[in-house]
Amino acid sequence: MSDPTQPTTGDDPTAPAGTPGPAGPAGPAGTSAGTSSGRAEPTGGRTLADPADEVTEINPDVDIAPEDIGVPVVSEGERLLEVDEVTLRFGGVVALNEVSFHINKGEILGLIGPNGAGKTTCFNVMTGVYQPTSGGVRYLGKPLGKRKKYQITKLGIARTFQNIRLFANMTALENVLVGVDAHHSTGVVSAMFRLPKHRREEGQGYARALELLTFMGLDGKADELARNLPYGDQRRLEIARALATSPQLLCLDEPAAGFNPAEKAKLMELIRTIRDQGYTVLLIEHDMKLVMGVTDRIVVLEFGRKIAEGSPAEIRDNPAVIAAYLGVDEEDAS
């Protein structure tokens, strides 16, 4: 069962490379981490050898609340985004089959499922990479329609990538600045004559970018090239870059891939802190322990269909989910 997103386009080759199978606490999440790009990825040796690579601590007290980006702010608990009977076909392959779920403002929603279940495809539909064959996505009550990717980002949906896709030859600070720039409008003329708009936007942009880097504990590495950062810092930088666009909804695509248990625990803490600062989080994750520990609700996909939805406790006991993860044939089991 290969991921149907793979052969169709080079847009987002984020399908898991690991083998399908159980994804328990010590599951294959680690091995499925970004094996395809290789470009932005430091070798394992670097993480051990480089003295600059102590585990980065975040500074949860830094205020990184989303800035006002001109979209209506809904109150806590209201529906932020609704995926409405989305079907996506690639030729004969049905990647998503009438998938419906919603995300409430202020919650952490987990999106789980075996490899090839359509989790990343679902992300891609929500961020405008793919147009659904039928059905649609409603954001703040309005359909996203055929909006372009950057327009959706400007509306407040930001994401990270399963395979790290930083701007490798730009510094950490510049990576975050690109995210902040999403809501800026400085053009050639403003830049050429250093008009007040340019100076104001640059000033605010740098301040916010530095806050985000400080929050992530990366402020000491602002001038490092993204490609030279250790693996964990690259993952954190991706989150910082996504946060820089001041999203209403932050989509994290397997942020813990390749992390050891200690790093995963820190990441759980980080995701909670991000939520407490006023963001809504959608989390794709293989690691069950992490998902169960941090999410408020969970949606389970299998073969492009939603097979379950509920609180972590409900999902844990759901026979369909257990069957999907352990590969038990339901007929045999019954």
Next chain:
Amino acid sequence: MSTTTSTPAARKPTSPGFRERVTNLPKAVKILLWVLFAIFLFLLPLLNIPFITTEGSDFGGVLFTVATYVLVALGLNIVVGYAGLLDLGYVGFYAIGAYTIGVLTSEHAHMSWVVVVPIAIVIAMISGIILGAPTLRVRGDYLAIVTLGFGEIVRLTLVNSQWLGGAQGISDIPKPPGFELFEVPSIDWSSGAPVVDLDTTSTFLKFGINDFVPYYWLALGVISLVLLFDILVKSSRVGRAWEATREDEDAAELMGVPTFRFKLLAFALGAAIGGLSGALFATKAGFISPDSFQLLLSILFLAAVVVGGAGNRWGVIVGAIVVSYFPERFREFADFRVLVFGLALMLLAIFRPQGLLPPRRTVRAKRADDRQAVLEEGEASV
């Protein structure tokens, strides 16, 4: 064996590089150095420095040619170096700029040079947008093929359009209006030592037909303006958007960068600078024909950018000087010029694939990679 310092010099903490040492200078000193350097560049054609000065051809003319290459390289650097769009038809914009001058000052109208140059820039920019709007939807190699076709289309149109002078081209392009402020004497080295030669002078700024030095001064002025523009725009949101697009177009788009718009902008600005350079070329040459805008020129322009180090404005300037000056300097080996040039390119590709002066970041990344390699080797041997 009295003073054997066993620690090799290479082991010492890295001494500050040229860049660090320059940036650490006080601001006043830096400005003074820049002014001195600018004065030196302006006087270069009159100093007649032995060995540097070309023997066979007029040094002022050679320096002017070098300056147009530098200008072209700066423009192409925006497209190739910053935005990462491989453009093999850049000569098309150069031709459009030159022909705008030719058509509007000689062939069909007799407008003032001062008015026509901005028109040439605008027309080149518009042609960049016209080329870019449909083609920038394709990426990488495909874009290179499409732009390659564009360059040839422009040239073939010039050859076949009688309105544009056909294969004969356009002649009698008037000189720009000059004003004669003061004369600058040159230096004569014929006696073995520098002597001020008051008989051979260049007039600031008289655009004649024998003395090409004023054209060089004009080009130098234009280059400084374009450089300033480059620096200001690159260090803004626009420059970051270009680089993000170059690094990962999809990720950039998902981070809120309207990549298509910024690619088109890079194309338009690059085209405008190319057109400006072509306009200067037509002004100095006085005569243009489709033969002046061969495909080979596009390749040379691209070579200038790649040899120098795509993405570093100072690098591409060096690259432009290398590809335009050395062939002139070593004209006596004319038959072997292309052979030597090809060899040099091959050596460069092997030993310095990032160009003579790669962007500072690339250097830093390379250093980090080397340090990493050392660390990994150390680990392996333990």
